[in-house]
Amino acid sequence: MxxxxxxxxxxxxxxxxxxxxxSWKREVRTYNSINRNDTSFFRDGDLFAKLxxxxxxxxxxxxxxxLYNYGCSNGEEAYSILMYLISKFPKDIVDKxxxxxxxxxxxxxxxxxxxNAPHIICTEEKENVNKFTNNKLDHFLENKNGRYFIKDxxxxxxxxxVADIKYDYKNINPNKxxxxxxxxxxxxxxxxxxxxxxNNIGHQxxxxxxxxxxxxxxxxxxxxxxxxxxxxxxxxxxxEYLFKKKG
Ligand SMILES: C[S@@+](CC[C@H](N)C(=O)[O-])C[C@H]1O[C@@H](n2cnc3c(N)ncnc32)[C@H](O)[C@@H]1O
Numbered sequence: 001m002x003x004x005x006x007x008x009x010x011x012x013x014x015x016x017x018x019x020x021x022x023s024w025k026r027e028v029r030t031y032n033s034i035n036r037n038d039t040s041f042f043r044d045g046d047l048f049a050k051l052x053x054x055x056x057x058x059x060x061x062x063x064x065x066x067l068y069n070y071g072c073s074n075g076e077e078a079y080s081i082l083m084y085l086i087s088k089f090p091k092d093i094v095d096k097x098x099x100x101x102x103x104x105x106x107x108x109x110x111x112x113x114x115x116n117a118p119h120i121i122c123t124e125e126k127e128n129v130n131k132f133t134n135n136k137l138d139h140f141l142e143n144k145n146g147r148y149f150i151k152d153x154x155x156x157x158x159x160x161x162v163a164d165i166k167y168d169y170k171n172i173n174p175n176k177x178x179x180x181x182x183x184x185x186x187x188x189x190x191x192x193x194x195x196x197x198x199n200n201i202g203h204q205x206x207x208x209x210x211x212x213x214x215x216x217x218x219x220x221x222x223x224x225x226x227x228x229x230x231x232x233x234x235x236x237x238x239x240e241y242l243f244k245k246k247g
Pocket of ligand 1 (some may be wrong): 037038039040043070071072073074077104105106109124163164165166182184185187188214227
């Protein structure tokens with residue numbers, strides 16, 4: 001069965017070609033989640049822990065590492081990484097990886113992050129913050145009637161900016177950089193645009209640098225993104241979703 005149109009304006013904008021019914025269903029599901037600044041604290045806590053443990057070890061002899069979080073939304077992803085780093089590692093390691101440069105194309109999301117807008121978090125999220133920080137939720141977040149605010153201990157270790165990675169990749173330091181580009185690849189118009197961006201990032205980075213995608217990037221691109229990343233000059237690492245620029 002071929003579906004030529006759907007009763008959803010934005011959906012039609014996103015995917016104009018006729019699609020087999022099964023693909024259509026998948027795209028609608030994708031659509032439902034890509035049009036949001038969807039994020040949460042420790043959304044992928046186990047993965048973040050593996051990533052940080054891995055890069056701390058990899059860069060053990062270096063004094064500075066550039067940690068970028070593109071598509072940072074309201075900052076919960078970057079703050080999660082920061083909370084884990086501070087909870088587990090000594091100050092010199094935290095200093096090495098901070099400030100985290102967090103950027104998003106959406107100025108509303110960045111405004112919220114800069115103005116420390118309240119975070120409404122569910123029970124599972126609270127449990128995750130405690131799980132990955134040795135029960136330090138209250139140390140990092142201030143609870144005011146169920147609305148959570150970022151405390152100063154985190155604030156000065158993050159820099160938020162509005163930026164579109166399609167152009168801003170040029171500002172990434174080519175050396176000793178770890179670039180999170182998680183869960184927004186399906187926003188890009190099509191696989192040609194994705195390949196163009198990945199190639200540009202690949203050209204920008206040297207072989208001591210990494211990129212990391214998210215699970216939604218795989219799902220939302222029919223699992224093609226892995227091959228595109230390899231095509232752009234990266235290789236897999238022992239950490240799932242983390243790729244290293246090839247030498
Ligand atoms: C689904 S959220 C993911 C947030 C976070 N990375 C996570 O995984 O929890 C996608 C974010 O990517 C941002 N985004 C989309 N296209 C972008 C681009 N070209 N450059 C920078 N950010 C982008 C959106 O504004 C949105 O905040």
